[in-house]
Amino acid sequence: MNKDRLTVIPPGHALSGKVSPPGSKSITNRALLLAGLARGTSRLTGALKSDDTRYMANALRAMGVAVDEPDETSFVVTGTGRLEAPSGPLFLGNAGTATRFLTAAAAAVEGIVIVDGDEHMHKRPIAPLVIALQSLGIKAEAPTGCPPVTIEGQGHFGTGRVEIDAGLSSQYVSALLMAAPLAPEGTTEPVTIALTGKEIGARGYIGLTLDAMVAFGAKVEQVDEATWKVLPTGYRAADFHVEPDASAATYLWAAEKLTGGAIDIGTPAESFTQPDAKAYGVIASFPHMPAEIDGSQMQDAVPTLAVLAAFNNSPVRFTGIENLRVKECDRTRALSLGLNAIREGLAEEDGDDLIVHADPALAGQHLPAEIDTFADHRIAMCFALAGLKVSGITILDPLCVGKTYPGYWDALASLGVEYED
Ligand SMILES: O=C(O)C1=C[C@@H](OP(=O)(O)O)[C@@H](O)[C@H](O)C1
Ligand SMILES: C=C(OP(=O)(O)O)C(=O)O
Structure with a gap:
């Protein structure tokens, strides 16, 4: 496979067969962290x-946790109940979950932790989380407001009340929640985590965090919509099964709908606990998608829905997607650029909204377009969907799908999709 570019050949037939999406990124990274913070062995x-x-x-390995990989879908994690100071910076690429979650957990390390990532991560805001940590008396600094972050851990998390502005990312709240049980020795005082506003995009991810914490022995009380009280329990090892990734599933649901096929992903849409599973209902409404879609509670599914909308019977306005500008790339911009590269005028940014001017007549046309993915896995995966119906769609940097779905191109190929370099 050419690493730089991949052109999707429209299959000309309905895509049918069985393809299971990989395990959930969000849940895997929560479970890995909590298993690493626990004493004992977790599977x-x-x-x-x-x-x-x-x-x-x-x-986690760099902080003294044993992480074994007995097969392609398992981790065996053995922790000592505390993380050791790493000998150098933690390099986390463009992984938002790892970066935000480890920034808070680093408070419980005794020593200095530098949380760093790639050039994309250097543009993703983390100041609200750093300010929240500082308010608990934890020494943390991110001079640019984005990683790298330097944390001088005292061997435990803080106590008392912490407020967090989660307007830019729900991951800040998840990070504080997961670090909160790591209280100083002998403390019985809970940590209270309160949102400064009631609104939070992708609230469903907080649910994933709480479920994972409880599975590893934490005790959390939801005081109200915007406040949680976390007891100083630490974590205990557990065996934990990760459900398939709902965001990855959206590409398969959309591929099925766009081509009129039947793809068995092995998991009913209703049984997912992840927020992006909500996109199933919208995808099912194609080609009569709603005129306005609020993407705030299913943000990672918006790229999938936006490309699907290009083939819808009527235009779609995406609202509540301000945060898409601070994901792996500015996704609203990447989507409008990519759609307009396919056909000028197909998409328009209106403030932070994205309007997709649907054109069902696109299907079957030859419209050569090079899609700049900006190294963003979701931009690559969603524009491949356009390539199922339009010939000439070339995805640049196709291997960026490795961030969350390394088997994506093979999965489509197993359904009969072919590519050229
Ligand atoms: O908590 C999580 O696992 C995630 C939360 C969301 O990010 P934000 O909270 O930054 O919106 C989502 O986009 C990301 O892919 C995963
Ligand atoms: C936004 C995403 O990832 P993260 O924030 O975890 O890097 C994503 O996977 O779409």
Whole structure:
């Protein structure tokens, strides 16, 4: 496979067969961290092996946790109940979960931890989380407001009340929640985590965090919509099964719908606990998608929905997607650039909204377009969907899918999709 470019050949037939998405990135990285913070051996099954989870696993190894990989979907994690100071910076690529979660957990290390990532991560804001940590008396600094972050851990998390502005990322809240049980020895005082506003995008991810914490022995009380009280329990080892990735599933659901096929992903849409599973209902409404879609609670599915919308019967406006500008890339910009490269005027940015001017007549046309993915896995995966119906769609840097779905191109190929370099 050419590493620089891949052109999708429209299959000309319905895509049918069985393809299971890999394990959930969000749940794997939560389970890895909590298993690493626990004393004893935890077995994670159904887990994702990809760039993002490799960064988390390697960071834990660098902090003294034994992480074994007996097969392609399992991790066996043995922790001592505390993380050791790493000998050098933790390099976490562009993995938002690993970066945010480890920034808070680093407070419980005795010594200095530098949390760093690649050039894309150097543009992703982390100041609200750093400010929240400082308010608990934890020494943390991110001079640019983005990684690298330097944390001078005192061997435990803080106590008392911490407020967090999670407007830019729900991951800040998840990071504080997961670090909160790591209280100083002898403390019985809980940590109270409160949102400064009630609104939070992707609230469903907080649910994933709480579920994983409880599975590893934490005790959390939800005081109200915007406040949680976390007891100083630490974590205990557990065996934990990771469900398939709902964001990855959206590409398969959309491929099925766009081509009129039947793809069995092995998991019913209703049984996912991840927020992006909500996209199933919207995908099912194709080609009569709603005129306005609020993407705030299913943000990672918006790229999938936006490309699907290009083939819809009527235009779609995506709202509630301000945060898409601070993901792996500015996704709103990448989507509008990519759609307009396919056909000028297909998409428009209106403030932070994205309007997709649908054109069902696109299907079957030859519209050569090079899609700049900006190294963003979701931009690569969603524009491959356009390539199922339009010939000439070339995805640049196709291997960036390795962030969360390394087997993506093979999965489509197993359904009969072919490529050229
Ligand atoms: O907590 C998580 O696992 C995630 C939360 C979301 O990010 P934000 O909270 O930054 O919006 C989502 O986009 C990301 O892929 C995974
Ligand atoms: C936003 C994403 O990732 P993260 O924030 O975990 O890097 C994503 O996977 O779409």
